[in-house]
Amino acid sequence: MGTVDVPEATVARLPQYLRALSAFADAGARTVSSEALAEAAGVGSAKLRKDLSHLGSYGTRGVGYDVEQLRRQIADRLGQTTSWNVVIVGIGNLGHALAGYGGFASRGFRVVGLFDDGPQVVGEVVSGLPVRPLEELGEVLRPGEPTIGVLAVPAEHAQGVCDRLVAAGVTSVLNFAPTVLRVPAGVDVRKVDLASELQILAFHAQRKATRAVAPLPAPAAPAAAPLPVHPLDAVRPRVGEVV
């Protein structure tokens, strides 16, 4: 059947595969080999094939995978078929940015509510939605409709707000506050911790630095790999739109 348990590590890679597949579809490719798809997604082809095998998706030996079929299948698994509601709590700097993030809508996530308790923010209209007080949470959450709660509040308030989301029926939470959230079984929490990311980079940078000064002059630095050439100036980057 294939609908059996998909390993967590595999799930985390599905969005990447989906994106790579969309790129192939846009480029007009009908089929793609595990080799090519893996390359585009930045993983090894063995890993890709193993991952896809968990989905029960079948390619064709000697040919590869049907781009459109595989794309649709993964999109389906990632909920792209369903319409998900998203509520964002905490409309500070980050909440603002998230409310306006284009990448959500394009993947089937619809921001339906913005909440905050700061008197200066409530009532303000952000990305077309009014910021409402937290009390009105219940008025926005529809029992039948799957809703994801996004927490962009300060750490001190995160647990309290999370409890209110859960009480209102939210069972999926994306937490940007640097705190451990306690939730009842059945509620799924993912955490994005911006400062931690920098700290982890700093850890490795420091390790690189001390290695460089260490007794043994580094075991033959793995020679700056011959990087696939990228036309640095051919297309002048015009940055600045919403990510």
Place this chain on the structure above:
Amino acid sequence: MGTVDVPEATVARLPQYLRALSAFADAGARTVSSEALAEAAGVGSAKLRKDLSHLGSYGTRGVGYDVEQLRRQIADRLGQTTSWNVVIVGIGNLGHALAGYGGFASRGFRVVGLFDDGPQVVGEVVSGLPVRPLEELGEVLRPGEPTIGVLAVPAEHAQGVCDRLVAAGVTSVLNFAPTVLRVPAGVDVRKVDLASELQILAFHAQRKATRAVAPLPAPAAPAAAPLPVHPLDAVRPRVGEVV
């Protein structure tokens, strides 16, 4: 000695431990047991002790860990001792939010440059810093000073901008663009993919939903754990400040 390789999974948890330790320190605790610290960090105590053993940090049997000493040691490993420069490229919604993020400064990360090529944005002052054109990258990056590059540009521009950062000497990159970046060996990239996070939540939510409707009526739903009570209304959350 203990300075040997720290497993990646351990590194990723160090920021959490550091935060928990700071909380204990603030609360005036002098020592803390692995049990208590693990609880606060949301992990098992065996895992915590194993992690700390990789640091070569020594607690005292029968007593626990010296809060201040352990805090300082982990902070040191995570680069809190060094002052890190951060440049942010792409001052859209997200770049704005990152430029104003308080959690960076408080952990020793100093935002020293904001870059963008959009004529509407260049020159604007964001969080006290002028937005500069990408050409001026070299003027801000000091060869001696460790610098982390943060990419908040649209996917199409990410690789190009990354190449320029690397060419300018950046060896640590935090990438918010939903693309795979190719970098030469020795350059460290971490990725934060906001839409993917929602997709992963959606995957699990969908799985929960189909399980619920499945033939076997779910193997005795693991009874909503007796949640440590949180005074939902005792302290009325005042949300809204910058996360």
Place this chain on the structure above:
DNA sequence: TAGATTGTTAATCGATTAACAATC
């Protein structure tokens, strides 16, 4: 058929976990 490429097997690696001897 010959060439290509999948899906799966088996080996390996890394991370988690429980248990406990060492020791404060």
Place this chain on the structure above:
DNA sequence: TAGATTGTTAATCGATTAACAATC
């Protein structure tokens, strides 16, 4: 000394990887 708690061992689990038989 008795109680507490670490650091480490060994077992287990999950994820990665290479190799290849199956098969288009």
